[in-house]
Amino acid sequence: MITADEVKKAARNKGFPAGVVEKDYALTWLLYGVYNSELKDVLAFKGGTALSIVYFPKFWRLSEDLDFTLTKEIRPEEIESMLKNGLNLLNEKTGMNFYIASFHSNPDHAIVLIQFTGSLGKNVIRMDISLKEMLVTKLLKMEISDGYSDSICFTILVYSLDEILLEKLRSIIQRGKSRDYFDVWMLLNKNKFDKDKIKDLFMEKCKFKKIKPDYEMFFEETKLNEARDFWEKGLGRLMKEVPVFDTIIADLKKELEFLK
Numbered sequence: 001m002i003t004a005d006e007v008k009k010a011a012r013n014k015g016f017p018a019g020v021v022e023k024d025y026a027l028t029w030l031l032y033g034v035y036n037s038e039l040k041d042v043l044a045f046k047g048g049t050a051l052s053i054v055y056f057p058k059f060w061r062l063s064e065d066l067d068f069t070l071t072k073e074i075r076p077e078e079i080e081s082m083l084k085n086g087l088n089l090l091n092e093k094t095g096m097n098f099y100i101a102s103f104h105s106n107p108d109h110a111i112v113l114i115q116f117t118g119s120l121g122k123n124v125i126r127m128d129i130s131l132k133e134m135l136v137t138k139l140l141k142m143e144i145s146d147g148y149s150d151s152i153c154f155t156i157l158v159y160s161l162d163e164i165l166l167e168k169l170r171s172i173i174q175r176g177k178s179r180d181y182f183d184v185w186m187l188l189n190k191n192k193f194d195k196d197k198i199k200d201l202f203m204e205k206c207k208f209k210k211i212k213p214d215y216e217m218f219f220e221e222t223k224l225n226e227a228r229d230f231w232e233k234g235l236g237r238l239m240k241e242v243p244v245f246d247t248i249i250a251d252l253k254k255e256l257e258f259l260k
Helices: 006-013 018-034 047-055 076-094 161-174 178-190 195-208 215-219 220-234 247-257
Strands: 042-047 065-070 099-107 109-118 121-130 140-145 153-158
Touching: 006 018, 018 065, 018 076, 018 109, 018 121, 018 153, 018 195, 042 047, 042 161, 047 065, 047 140, 047 153, 047 161, 047 195, 076 099, 076 109, 076 195, 161 195, 161 215, 178 220, 178 247, 195 247, 215 220, 215 247, 220 247
Parallel strands: 042 153, 065 121
Antiparallel strands: 042 065, 099 109, 109 121, 140 153
């Protein structure tokens, strides 16, 4: 575990609150615990945190939680037991005292709250595990590391960029969170995608969830108002400069025309 002084120095260099930086540091260690346990072959890492930690660590927004998809059918109780074993290993290695504060599941999801004690004090990380999801691209094994004095390097099972984009697009239709709009905008601006392929696969992903997608669903007034209201609050502590919401939406209306 790094010292409070190192956390504060990193916070000054990165321009973020120390608590946010320590949580970002703890996220990588928690991933280490997951992928050095029996869960390494059954949990696929995904979402915005996969973008910030695995694919674009130098310029993506920071994250506060971890999202996974279960790739093999095992009971939630087994997931909890395997996770406990991974946390025990993690505690021996870091001295940060990670433990499961709560574990709740339904047929579709498991929500886990992991409490840890870092050099600045106690904090909580949320893990969201999708128990029923259809993958339409191949999972990848990739190596990640961090840049702290106790630097670690390990291999994880992670979604492809195509799959992350597809689920982010579907998430906008389902919930329309500010982070989803931002991540889709960034992905489309930083990468080249085969849009015909994405459109076909997007229809498959939506069909699995019994959603009939329509271009207008991305920009429903209720969704946009909710995302706009939370834009600064939701993204402000996770990035140095928050882009203008209306500019992002105007760009997305053009970028997503291929889904009409």
